[in-house]
Amino acid sequence: MRKPRRLVVALAVSGLIAASAVAASQLAHADVAGTCTGLSGYATCSVTETISQPTSLSVSMLAYPRQKAAFQWTLECSLGGASTTTSGSDVVLSPPTITIPIDLPYTNPDSCNINVTGDDLKAELGNKLTITVNFTTGTSSTGSSSVVRGYGGKCLDDKGNSSANGAKVIIWSCNSSDSAQGFSVSSGELKHNGKCVNDQGNGGSGSKVILWSCNGASNEKWFHSGSDGEFILSLSSHGLLCLNDPGYSKSNGTRLIVYSCKNTSNEHWT
Numbered sequence: 001m002r003k004p005r006r007l008v009v010a011l012a013v014s015g016l017i018a019a020s021a022v023a024a025s026q027l028a029h030a031d032v033a034g035t036c037t038g039l040s041g042y043a044t045c046s047v048t049e050t051i052s053q054p055t056s057l058s059v060s061m062l063a064y065p066r067q068k069a070a071f072q073w074t075l076e077c078s079l080g081g082a083s084t085t086t087s088g089s090d091v092v093l094s095p096p097t098i099t100i101p102i103d104l105p106y107t108n109p110d111s112c113n114i115n116v117t118g119d120d121l122k123a124e125l126g127n128k129l130t131i132t133v134n135f136t137t138g139t140s141s142t143g144s145s146s147v148v149r150g151y152g153g154k155c156l157d158d159k160g161n162s163s164a165n166g167a168k169v170i171i172w173s174c175n176s177s178d179s180a181q182g183f184s185v186s187s188g189e190l191k192h193n194g195k196c197v198n199d200q201g202n203g204g205s206g207s208k209v210i211l212w213s214c215n216g217a218s219n220e221k222w223f224h225s226g227s228d229g230e231f232i233l234s235l236s237s238h239g240l241l242c243l244n245d246p247g248y249s250k251s252n253g254t255r256l257i258v259y260s261c262k263n264t265s266n267e268h269w270t
Contacts, residue, residue, distance in 0.1 A: 052111050054104065059102060079106040080110070084106070150171060150268065152245075155181050156256070159253070163193035163211075171249065241258040
């Protein structure tokens, strides 16, 4: 009998912003607690972390190409000296990115210990599996945004701070006070001025990136890999495509593209 081998898959525990009645000056803060990646064969990967005062958690799985993956998790949270443990498991078909919320046993826990393990269930060359544990603390604030920093100290920028469909997405010297560089991520969409960062015409590798009215289309759904900083176009029919600074440019005004993911420094964004 052939002994199964472990192949590549990506699982991420990502923080979802939970709104609560706190002063608006207290912004939600998302962070990465830990990450792991399984490569070649049938991949398996696990993350164990302790998180202080999370407001919510979820399990997001990136599995490429489209395939099934199994995951299981255990969560122990404490509050005021008491603690309780919950656990769960599932087998899901990644589309290739799927997010599953995890309900915290306490509304405002002091801390939580979480373990997540994922297994790819299909032996196919070129598969990828990564687990990233993200968490959110604090509260959400409507309109909150931040700069997205890339290669050579340049930042994601909306040329002319436009809100028109088709506006060019470029790189520019980072300036946190420049509203053209204020981007936010929600529901898998990278947004600016109420528009979504979009693979123009669903063109595939090498196509330009623009802003467009958000409509939930596959060419505007992104997965941000906390392990290496890639913005991956998660539902693309063209394979894994990443937000890319072409030619490792450091020139202000360079237009961004999507390109086949290579895990190179010109695809890393924080």
